[in-house]
Amino acid sequence: MDKKTQLSLFQKMYLIRSMEEKIVELYPEQEMRCPVHLCIGQEAVAAGVCENLTKEDYVFSNHRSHAHYLAKGGDPKGLLAELYGKVTGCSRGRGGSMHLIDLSVNFIGATPILGGTIPMAVGAALSSKMQGKGNISVVFFGDAAVEEGIFHESLNYASLRKLPVLFICENNLYSVQTPLSKRQPNRKISSVAIGHSIKSYREDGNNVVKVYDLAKKSINKIRKAHEPIFLEFLTYRWREHCGPYYDYNLGYRSKEEIEKWEKQCPLKKYKRNLLSKNIVTSKEIEQISHNISIEIEEAVDFAKKSSFPPRNELEKFVYSE
Amino acid sequence: MAKKRELKYTEAIKEATDLCLKEYPTSFIIGPGVPDPKGTFGTTLKLVDKYGQDRVLDMPLSENGITGICIGAALTGMRPILVHQRIDFTLLALDEIVNNAAKWHYMFGGISSIPMVVRTIIGRGWGQGSQHSQNLQALYTHIPGLKVIMPSTPYDAKGLFISSVVDNNPIIFIDHRWLYNITGYVPEGTYQVPIGKAKIIRKGSDITIASTSYMTLESIKASKIIEKEGVDPELIDIRTLKPLDSDTIIKSVRKTGRFMVLDSGWKSGGFASEVITKVVENTFTNLKTSPQRICLPDIPTPTTRGLTRYYYPNTKDIVQTVLKMLEWKSNDIKSVISKSMKREKNIPWDIPDLTFTGPF
Numbered sequence: 001m002d003k004k005t006q007l008s009l010f011q012k013m014y015l016i017r018s019m020e021e022k023i024v025e026l027y028p029e030q031e032m033r034c035p036v037h038l039c040i041g042q043e044a045v046a047a048g049v050c051e052n053l054t055k056e057d058y059v060f061s062n063h064r065s066h067a068h069y070l071a072k073g074g075d076p077k078g079l080l081a082e083l084y085g086k087v088t089g090c091s092r093g094r095g096g097s098m099h100l101i102d103l104s105v106n107f108i109g110a111t112p113i114l115g116g117t118i119p120m121a122v123g124a125a126l127s128s129k130m131q132g133k134g135n136i137s138v139v140f141f142g143d144a145a146v147e148e149g150i151f152h153e154s155l156n157y158a159s160l161r162k163l164p165v166l167f168i169c170e171n172n173l174y175s176v177q178t179p180l181s182k183r184q185p186n187r188k189i190s191s192v193a194i195g196h197s198i199k200s201y202r203e204d205g206n207n208v209v210k211v212y213d214l215a216k217k218s219i220n221k222i223r224k225a226h227e228p229i230f231l232e233f234l235t236y237r238w239r240e241h242c243g244p245y246y247d248y249n250l251g252y253r254s255k256e257e258i259e260k261w262e263k264q265c266p267l268k269k270y271k272r273n274l275l276s277k278n279i280v281t282s283k284e285i286e287q288i289s290h291n292i293s294i295e296i297e298e299a300v301d302f303a304k305k306s307s308f309p310p311r312n313e314l315e316k317f318v319y320s321e
Numbered sequence: 322m323a324k325k326r327e328l329k330y331t332e333a334i335k336e337a338t339d340l341c342l343k344e345y346p347t348s349f350i351i352g353p354g355v356p357d358p359k360g361t362f363g364t365t366l367k368l369v370d371k372y373g374q375d376r377v378l379d380m381p382l383s384e385n386g387i388t389g390i391c392i393g394a395a396l397t398g399m400r401p402i403l404v405h406q407r408i409d410f411t412l413l414a415l416d417e418i419v420n421n422a423a424k425w426h427y428m429f430g431g432i433s434s435i436p437m438v439v440r441t442i443i444g445r446g447w448g449q450g451s452q453h454s455q456n457l458q459a460l461y462t463h464i465p466g467l468k469v470i471m472p473s474t475p476y477d478a479k480g481l482f483i484s485s486v487v488d489n490n491p492i493i494f495i496d497h498r499w500l501y502n503i504t505g506y507v508p509e510g511t512y513q514v515p516i517g518k519a520k521i522i523r524k525g526s527d528i529t530i531a532s533t534s535y536m537t538l539e540s541i542k543a544s545k546i547i548e549k550e551g552v553d554p555e556l557i558d559i560r561t562l563k564p565l566d567s568d569t570i571i572k573s574v575r576k577t578g579r580f581m582v583l584d585s586g587w588k589s590g591g592f593a594s595e596v597i598t599k600v601v602e603n604t605f606t607n608l609k610t611s612p613q614r615i616c617l618p619d620i621p622t623p624t625t626r627g628l629t630r631y632y633y634p635n636t637k638d639i640v641q642t643v644l645k646m647l648e649w650k651s652n653d654i655k656s657v658i659s660k661s662m663k664r665e666k667n668i669p670w671d672i673p674d675l676t677f678t679g680p681f
Binding site: 058060089090091092093094095099101103108109111113116117118119120121122123124125126127128130131137149150152153154156157160316317318319320321 | 347349375380381383385386387388389390391392393394395396397398399416417420421425426427428429430431432433434435436465466468489490564
């Protein structure tokens, strides 16, 4: 991996983490009035996968989508303004955190009904095939989406038609407060895709280099062989399911469990790795951090100063012209 | 003058699909059995020979998944036409239709849209029962962002279908199976019938009768009977249930002062209730009598023709209700019914016409 890529991976993860931490800081002001599903602890998957994509590749996501949006190159101003419900938000304030979009980078959309965007990625791949485009489709979803019927319907069709889709399952072990063990039998999620004749791999989702390498290999294969691939990444959500706080007080998982995963922080691990191997200097890291904190402050300022949509926006866009 | 070209409803739909596939290279049609030897009751027959398997597609029985796949294709430049042989099966796709297709344009601030037609079929008779002959149009008319279309003639079927494929929104296009054998004038080539416009099919002054889809045929039959009795009804074919052309209906009721609506769906919470509400909200002081609706009773559909005989409303029910609204004496109504219904007596109620043979 060249230095530019390594820096870009760090930059992506740092941007995602900083954005989420900023939301944690500002959410208690009660001005972002929409559900937020933070991805702190899961940054490596989005960064490692999206680093391998071109602008033309399509990305679809779910309710926990900030990382995917930012890693694909989505505008941070559009994200924050959307959370504040402002007309300058990426969805003009109509979507909130759960409905992000940035077509300028082919982030086609994120929605919170589990599994809902999985077939869309398959359909976008079908569309690319029909139109002779060479791009691929990527969809991010969590472990619980695998329990939905539509997940299997989508994999079945992608496999049948040999469509260029990369399925990314971020297995963070919980659906809201319900652990995986109460929802699925004791088997690897990655094994399910094999039942649909889809090549499937499992990897540590908190190691961005491993994520990057596996995604790179898989994406090259999809582009060459025109077939779908399924990747399961093991990772962990640090904060509560929805909202800015820690939730070990609820008792469904222990403080020790969270602390164990915090030690596996993808960002800290990668930073240590870059510094110890003298790939980057602390000065370069400081420069990246500084630039990102400015970018985020500008986005906060932009979001707070933007207006709400005017009254006449309410009836707009029920139908497309 | 040359005789006007007549086509069956099925042929009109097939011709419209053919023209859309020809004129819009980004369109494709997909559905269970679409390219098969029966071709969706003939409406997609042999299209695969002309346009190939990449544009005329069969599909796995994954209604929700394929709907999502069509949405994904629509979001990235295609114009999918998704066909379900019975509306009962679209219930499996409600998630993608209601949560995603209907809302996408609005919830993403008008940035992207979903040009997609979901064509589906409703019906009645031949013992299709509770799960193969539901008339669920009202479900879809409840959802903002969808357009719901139900033609009643071959001409409108073709023109509205082409308009639907050209439209940039998700459209629920509903055929009534009992229209499939009717014939009517259909021009050659491409033409559009505007979405969101009802059609006055008979001008009149005594009562406004608005109807959807197959019930328009019943309204015409009833009209022929009451005309002979000196009643002058105004008939409106609603054609687009959503967005509803309430202006045309309201204007008519302001003139006639009486209103009746015919729909093939259930009564409670049904589409007819919505039309009556619009009428009452807007013409209350013009009304000479309370508006009436003729729909299905709030009962699942039985299979046996021993019971469907009492289940489906018919021409007789329409005639009776109209004459009651016009304050006819019950004896006079009875005599009109017995006189006019003699001819109708031998027509079974569980097949569309006497030429029909099963299976459906």
